[in-house]
Amino acid sequence: MPKEEHEVATLGGPHRSAPETTTVINIHSDTAVPDHVVWSLFNTIFMNICCLGFIAFAFSIKSRDRKMVHDMIGAQSYASTAKCLNISTLVLSIATIIIFIILYATTAIAITRNLY
Incomplete structure (x- = not known):
């Protein structure tokens, strides 16, 4: 008998005297909060009516x-305000x-009617 098999046979199977404990790891997914920077930059450069x-x-x-x-609630609040302002800017500009x-x-x- 090889040496490894002999040791397993001598020691026996695993003993379970204590109950099994498990560990749960909660991984928080990063919620994507859009910040609308590109849209705001476009509106600032091309459609900046009333500085909106x-x-x-x-x-x-x-x-x-x-x-x-990592202040997602504050980020969401500012992003919501930026979105509303961007929509207002776009509608007023158009x-x-x-x-x-x-x-x-x-x-x-x-003018053409007055000329003829």
Whole structure:
């Protein structure tokens, strides 16, 4: 008989005198909190009506800072505010652009009618 088998045979099987204990490890998944920095930067550069794009960008940066210190509730709050400001900026900017296009078209039509 080989030496390893002899030792197992001599020692016998595992003895279970104490109850088995288990350890549970809870792994907290990082909840993804969007900070809307890219959207805010786009609105700041291209659609900054009433400085709402810049304010949204500031809240986005605050949200990113909160995420860095693992304050997910604060990050979510700032991100929600940035999202609302971004939506407001986008809607107001698109409405302003449409109004300017309509005014330009009606002015051009009025000028061409007066010329002929």
